[in-house]
Amino acid sequence: MTRALIVGGGVGGPIAAAALKRAGLEPVVYEAHSGPGEGLGAFLALAPNGLAALRTVGMLERVRAAASFPTTRIEFVNGSGRRLGLLGGEDHLPAELRGVTINRAALQRAVADSAVDQGIRIEYGKRLAHYTESGSGVVAEFTDGSTAEGAVLVGADGIHSAVRRTLGPEGPSPSYVGLLGIGGYSPAVDAQPTPDATTRMVFGKRGFFGYQTAPSGETYWFGNLGHSRLTREEIAAHGDDVWKEYALELFRGDLPDITRIMRACDPAAFRPLGIYDLASLPHWHRGRAALIGDAAHAVSPASGQGASLAAEDALVLARCLRDIRTVPEALAAYEQERRDRVERIVAEGRRRGAQKAGSANPAALLLRDLTMRVVFELAARFGSHAWIHDYRVDFESRAATSEGNQR
Structure with missing residues (x-):
């Protein structure tokens, strides 16, 4: 069985491991910290597209049980409390795919526990130093002096990714x-x-x-x-x-x-x-290594899509490794399929964030509020954000390279 080394045991790593196991690989997760995110105070939203990906890898029920409460609508107001818009409403979706808010530590614990329940090994206290590769494999070297060998290495280690520093040191910083x-x-x-x-x-x-x-x-x-x-x-x-x-x-x-x-x-x-954020890297893969989630394309929290995009990445990556003949071809196909969607969402997150700083100029604030009312009205009327939330990865479909080659 082909072994996959996954660096990063936060959110994306265990999800990728579950997807890769379903694709017939043997995944092992290596996490630098001593456990799955204990004590993290931040919380985040999981959107329908991310929940659908979790359902595919058998993690949805545990994640929903760990969630704090449902979040299916967003009401926007100005500083005086005047409503600028209302977005959301997910009554058309199955109840299990309606958005939730969850503490990040609870999410990390849920996906890690679910991965372990699926027979996946997670090794903690393993901080990547660097990796090397040959034509037939890749070797990860950790700061404690230990090593691990596999056929493919997946960097799911966040915005300050150690895998990215080796894979593409010439690329931009966040x-x-x-x-x-x-x-x-x-x-x-x-x-x-x-x-x-x-x-x-x-x-x-x-x-x-x-x-x-x-x-x-x-x-x-x-x-x-x-x-x-x-x-x-x-x-x-x-x-x-x-x-x-x-x-x-x-x-x-x-x-x-x-x-x-x-x-x-x-x-x-x-x-x-x-x-x-990390808008665009020259490449997300090189040889037998690839990046997913924030390691490849960190998005501003304004997008509400960080964890959901990592889950989508995991499914597409696993499907490509399952169906395409060689690892380098599979990783190239994964990047090709994901890049346009993800970079569009990164840009959307940055655009939303640009409105948040406010202004000392009352006229600028008035113009901002008028603009926001129009934007939210159009979004509510025409569902202009449906392309984000309604997206689904069809894991059962066959992946292909740009030339149509399959394993």
Whole structure:
């Protein structure tokens, strides 16, 4: 049986392992950390296209059980609370494919446990140093001195991918999109709850804020703050309390619920992270190695598609390795099939993010709100985002190279 080495045990790695096992390969996952993301505080949305991919690899039920609540609609308002648009509504979909919000640690645990249940080996504490390859195989070398050998290597190790540094050192680095991200969980406060299964997104005067009320009354929230690029050390030097006051000041004058929610949250939630994307690499594969997920095409959180795209990648990659004669041909076919869709979504995420920083110019804010109302009205009327959420990978169909060659 052909062994596949998967570097990265976050979200994409275990999903890729499950897909590759279904394709007849023997996958092994190598993760640098000591476990599947324990203690991660961030949360994310899983869209119908990502949930459909999880269903294909037998992980959907466990992931849905770990989810916090359904999120099937997004209500957009300006800083004064005036509605700009409402998107979503997934009643036409099977209940199991309707969007959810899930804590990232819970998602990583769910896909890792599901992979193990499917007989897949995950080795923790294995940080990749580099890899080498020959015509017949690839050898991964880890920082603890151990090695692993297989026929193909998959980099599912995120935006700062060690696999990418070896595969394509000449490629661009991730790009800062001009925003810092904060977020956390606040206990029940005196704030207007969001409608059922709906996230409220606020285009404030000087920042962007999103939140949803959990069934428990707790509020899941995040903020995007326009700011010049800072290193982690520069961010830490300010202290969490300083960042909390900075965020409160940015949203002063917007919906009072925003500051009520933030004041109830621990200062640790306000230490920001820079938001980056990776729009286009010269190539996602070389020889017997390929990249999936954020390692190949990191998307801004504004797209809501990071985890879902990684799951789609996993299915397409596995199908190509199953059906195409040689590994290099299969990896080339995978990239060819995925690149246009993914880069279009990366661009969409960056476009959405560009509206989040706000402005000190009232006229600019008025123009932004008018533009957003038109955009959301057209999207709601014509389903202009359906191409993202309605996409499905047909895993049972045969993959082919551009020349039509199959295994």
